[in-house]
Amino acid sequence: MTDLFSKFDGLIEQRRALLSTGVTDPFNLVMEKVISPTVAVCNGRETILLGTYNYMGMTFDPDVIAAGKQALDEFGSGTTGSRVLNGTYAGHRAVEDALKDFYGMDHAMVFSTGYQANLGIISTMAGKGDYIVLDIDSHASIWDGCKMGDAEVVPFKHNDIEAMEKRLKRIPEGAGKLVVLEGVYSMLGDIAPLKEMIAVAKAHGAMVLVDEAHSMGFIGPNGRGVAEDQGVLDQVDFVIGTFSKSVGTVGGFCVSNHPKFEILRLVCRPYVFTASLPPSVVHTASTSIRKLMHAADKRAHLWENSKTLHAGLTQRGFKLGTATPQSAIISVIMPDLERGAMMWEALLHEGLYVNLARPPATPAGMTLLRCSLCAAHSAEQVQTIIGMFERAGKAVGII
Template identity: 90%
Template structure:
């Protein structure tokens, strides 16, 4: 047909990928230096919560968010195998249709018991938990006041729900109050916070922030994805540690960190919470988690209720690594250890990738985090400790960082 455009003309007029050109160039420039692709690593075999085979060699894992080391717990694995035998590999249906099995109710009850709350709702991922809860409870005409460093799933939940979104400077109580003060009287208000922020590993001043939110009649949602299982006397998160959990309306969490499997959840004491099962689209229109996954999650959550020794050991690991890296001369994201995440600030992406590769050659895997996901356009090597890391492994890690840092020129 003579009126059809050539392929080149179509590309010029309708290349929907052109918006990604800066990222494509950045990746190409990085790989042209000869560095291994830091975003394409393959775990060839996982030997334990702290060791895997990468590029044919044993590698210490320091970037997996497996905070409590539950992925190889014998009871957890046995529960998953039994559920596979008893219920098969998947539900092939939504929770509101054929996708609610006894295991889904059991894990929701375990979450209620863990948090001492009345309602729990399980999603297929942690991302969907934020997406679903935020977009459903705050809609057109409502206001969401949130920390500027909030996770992508929080921002996407805001966008999907069509509420007015009002961000404030990270962890700035005064800035949050200024935003709340300007919201029209009588409007629906939701304040969204995180217990631990995953990039730098810093915690929020939840007690003060929640008090301000309640002063202005706002409901409060706290994402405890990176603190659940570890922080707080019972592992309920930063809100528990700061003594304000009873003032939180919704707690969001995930099974893919301390629990050691996959899935997300929301717990609440709100008397109308159960209606969410009928109106929350990412819950209603998604197949439910496989029986083996909810069985492993249920077993893990119940074991985390009695994991005080593990929590204490993880704190010791965090303090030791933070001090060791600081003493070696690295710049860290927090002055003191605040969580199981310790971020090491790199001068730029190229040297950050070089440091990442040098650590991999040493036998250590960490996360390379880059803009725009990071605050203030920082490049970070993000370390997430595990309760199963031995004291000896932590000392090994400090040595690996020191040698790699000197090789790459990050430290003197």
């Protein structure tokens, strides 16, 4: 009889071999106590956090925490219902209003996670007979949305404008077309040439969805993301985002100016058939989003942190995912998974937590140590981090 687990045997053996070397399981680390956006206790010792996506450091903002506590007292712990039934509270409307104000758009729809936002909008907008043209390095939630919607999926080489145009030219006349892009790609931390890509998409009559999960709050004059930074936000049909990065809680959303957008609340299955976010979450999110509208100083400091870390690691001989700092993500390319895990553990012993990212989640089969900077990291912490990387890199033989 076929064992349904047998398809995972290769991964099971790879994991067994990795753990047999005595390395700490890099995918099962426990945060025993979280002290601040940048420090936690891991394995009994204080550790600098450099792998949390907490880009704007909002998780411990006093106003955000107070809003969540008040909502718990006034509205209870959960809605126990879908948004289209009993699950829309005052806080859900308030967070959608905050998103509309933040992006300057007419419509906002909040999902229970960012994953569900991509799954829901993509699968609902592009179905059988439609075409989705997307970057090969797109997030898993984008690919899963494509699969669920049953559209024809046409991938193109990462950030290649010419390849994207070739795919669009081959789509039959009159077919529905959706181009899906990301502002910042989370593995290498590189940005997309959205201005040029959106111009090509519009020239071929396609709608455009941009996932700004890793740029919201940080990139652009108002923190609206790469599309704003490149001056093309008004040409994007759907912006997808998340509350689990810069906003500092959990949830997902889509904002749009399309006049027919509101019908999606009745036809989008991952919105209709799941429980809505708890009141405490939506109140923390709306408070955080409104504060991010006035966070220019934090954005400037985060850019300084990114430039400093990128330069410091480059100067010490590490190979990075981008030639210049493009976002709050800086990825350090490892020779292979085994040495990547050794380097990850050496950094943990130094008192630094980063993400170990491995295939198939990574592009081109790379093993990466992914660093996510935070606006709450001090300049001194960034210098300490560079020293930790240098010592660990020499100990493991990476540099």
